[in-house]
Amino acid sequence: MLRSLLIYLSQAPWARKIVTGWSFAWNAASRFVAGEEIDDAIKVIKYLNDKGINATLDHLGEHTHTAADARNATATILTIFEAINQSEIRSNVSIKLTQIGLALDTELCAENLTKILERAKEYNNFVRIDMEDSPWIHSTLTLYRKMHLEKGFDNIGVVIQSYLFRSEADIQQLIGECTGVRLCKGAYKEPPEIAYPKKGDVDANYDHLARLLIDGSNASGCPQVSSDGRIPPTVALATHDEKRIDYAKSYAEKVHLPQAALEFQMLFGIRSDLQEQLTEAGYPVRVYVPYGHEWYPFFTRRLAERPANLWFFISNFFRR
Numbered sequence: 001m002l003r004s005l006l007i008y009l010s011q012a013p014w015a016r017k018i019v020t021g022w023s024f025a026w027n028a029a030s031r032f033v034a035g036e037e038i039d040d041a042i043k044v045i046k047y048l049n050d051k052g053i054n055a056t057l058d059h060l061g062e063h064t065h066t067a068a069d070a071r072n073a074t075a076t077i078l079t080i081f082e083a084i085n086q087s088e089i090r091s092n093v094s095i096k097l098t099q100i101g102l103a104l105d106t107e108l109c110a111e112n113l114t115k116i117l118e119r120a121k122e123y124n125n126f127v128r129i130d131m132e133d134s135p136w137i138h139s140t141l142t143l144y145r146k147m148h149l150e151k152g153f154d155n156i157g158v159v160i161q162s163y164l165f166r167s168e169a170d171i172q173q174l175i176g177e178c179t180g181v182r183l184c185k186g187a188y189k190e191p192p193e194i195a196y197p198k199k200g201d202v203d204a205n206y207d208h209l210a211r212l213l214i215d216g217s218n219a220s221g222c223p224q225v226s227s228d229g230r231i232p233p234t235v236a237l238a239t240h241d242e243k244r245i246d247y248a249k250s251y252a253e254k255v256h257l258p259q260a261a262l263e264f265q266m267l268f269g270i271r272s273d274l275q276e277q278l279t280e281a282g283y284p285v286r287v288y289v290p291y292g293h294e295w296y297p298f299f300t301r302r303l304a305e306r307p308a309n310l311w312f313f314i315s316n317f318f319r320r
């Protein structure tokens, strides 16, 4: 109930207007967002890199309303690759397709995505396409295939959500196409006709899909994380859930998948203790580091994931 309300609020323009006007809201959001400028994010990533942790940089933004905004967002993303190179950080880039025009015009989005992938290629870097809510899944996977299979970009990966019934079929197809997949549980509110309503089922499906990805990686020669930390292995498990992580570790060990072929991914500001433990144990770990002014929907989804975060938000109000 509370989760549904928060996810609704994350997409409501009127709520965004009110909350972003409160200065204490940014104080609370900054637990999960590296800062408003790219230099803030680079500082955070240098700190993570010193601990042996890689990153994926996200310039926050989604659902741009005009073609000009989508082009501006693309122009900003294009500058990130140079910034990564100059600062010599171990990071790739994550993007949302509705930020670069998916909800406006598929052709415009394809044009913007091509520019981003070409620039990433110039810098020998990698782009992960985040998965948004279900109305965008088909067009996201279609555009991904256009880039990977038709245009031949090999520096691109997608995200699959274990709460969806369709995800097993999607993963089977993606494995056949040699695609790198980030597996997460899913951060949106989806109807029971297409998604598991119960957390136990989402978790069980997560283990099942992780197993499929691990087997797929083994069958395709166990691609490993690159030495500069920018190109991830084909299996990237994005979760802070220790049971899911332990399950994947033991299955991977059982089938002899090398540790460097199994990446764990977490969000900035969540379970840094676990990030360090996994790094010390020898697994590649990547932290998702968002920055920018458009932090409202990202932050509100983090509140929805864990009601305790709401008290953290409220306590910031009293600390003003």
Ligand code: FDA
Pocket (backbone or CB within 6 Å): 129, 130, 131, 132, 159, 161, 184, 185, 186, 187, 188, 238, 239, 240, 241, 242, 265, 266, 267, 270, 271, 287, 288, 301, 302, 303, 305, 306, 309
């Ligand atoms: P679960 O919700 O069961 O939480 C397990 C434990 O993790 C909790 O008990 C708590 O300790 C901790 N935890 C989880 N969320 C927390 C929070 N917000 N604050 C504090 N502690 C928290 N989703 C999506 O739909 N599309 C996408 O592209 C992505 N991309 C993505 C990238 C990366 C790197 C990560 C880690 C996650 C995503 N997600 C995502 C979000 C994902 O779908 C999911 O909503 C969150 O990861 C929370 O689920 P967990 O797997 O952590 O499990």
